[in-house]
Amino acid sequence: MELRQLTYFLEVAKHKSITKASEALHISQPALSKMIKSLEEELDMTLIIRTNKTSELTDGGFIVMEYAQKVLSQIDEMSITLNDLTSLKRGSISIGLPPIIGSLYFPSVMAEFHKKYPNISINITEYGAAKVVKGVEESEFELGVAVLPVDENEFNIYPIVEDEMKLLIHFNHSLANRDVIYLHELKNEEFIFYHEDFALHDIMWKKFIAEGFEPKILFKSSQWDFMSEMVGANLGVTILPESICNRVENKQVKIMNLEPVTPWNLAVITKKNKYISYAARTFIEFFL
Template structure:
């Protein structure tokens, strides 16, 4: 069965006259009659009783008429919905964001995006950076924000932030008078560290191993503000990205540069060879412009 058969049948039923219906459809009357006949043969039922003056829809034809109207209405609705999607009048985005950075960059961007595209819903899930990468790879999210580098054979990467790690230390700590500290000098310090599912955990852990020691972990947290407050209370030291350090307002905390410099770069990632919605594509463009 073809949609065109249903369209022709609806027109014939509307006019109850094959001549008028064929004129409306801009086809010949024999072509219309042939199309209706083929539909009747396919369904095994007479749809229209033909006479010289009028063409009346049969009982069976009325049932087909009802369904044909619903089918064509759904097709029209589908076309409208697709048009809305491509013109970004509707849609949804699923995104994974590490909580330690979500509050830094996203509120302003989200507000601006929502203002421009108010009917697109944004579903945000906060995961540690390492878990965000795995979730995008598995298809749980269309898009994620990750600490770079990631495997560019698996992901499309759109860089958004270039930063570096800094040391947060209590102002009464013996090292607080310094402006720059080497990682090796932190061997005997107690750290307020990140949970294992955070990309920062692996990045800094590997750095310490390269310097010949494992850090002594006193506490673990996923909240940068809590971590900095614990430093302010002289419970240990921590290492955070510079852009986060700029938000620390605790007067008991000093921020010190580290050697060697450890970059902290962020990017928006999507999985290669995976369909990305129109809304998500625009969000990536919006965020990386």
């Protein structure tokens, strides 16, 4: 059964005349009659009683008319909905976002995006960056914000931030008068560190191991403001991205350069070979 058959049938039912319906459809009467006949043969039922002056529906014809109206109405609604999606009058985006990153870059971007596309809903789930990558890989989110590097064979990568790690120490610390601190000099320090599901945990842990020691962990946290306040209370040291350090207002904390330099680069990622909605694609373009 073809949609065109139903469309032509409804036109005949509307006009109660093959002649008038053919004129409205701009096709010949024989062609229209053939189309109606093929529909009747397919359904194995007479739908229209034809006379010289009129074409009346049978009981079966009324049922087909009712369902044909519903089907074509749904098709029209589908077209309108698809048009709304492509013109971004509706839609939704699911994003995986690390807490440390979210407070830095996203509030202003979200506000501007919502202002421009008020009918697009944004569903945010906060995970550590490592868990965000897994969530995108398993299609829990369309988009994720991740700390690079990630597997380029698995993900499309849209870089958004280039940063580097800095050391936070108490202003009375014995190293506070230095211009640069070398990572191996922190062997005996107590660290306020990140939870295991944060990408920073693995990044810095590998750095420490490369320098010949495992860090002494005093506290673990997912909140950069808590971590910096612990440093301000002289409970230990921590290492955070420079863009976060720039927000630390505690006067007891001093921010130091670290060697070797550890980059902290962020990107929006999507899973390769997976459909990405119009709304999500627009968000990526907007963010970049």
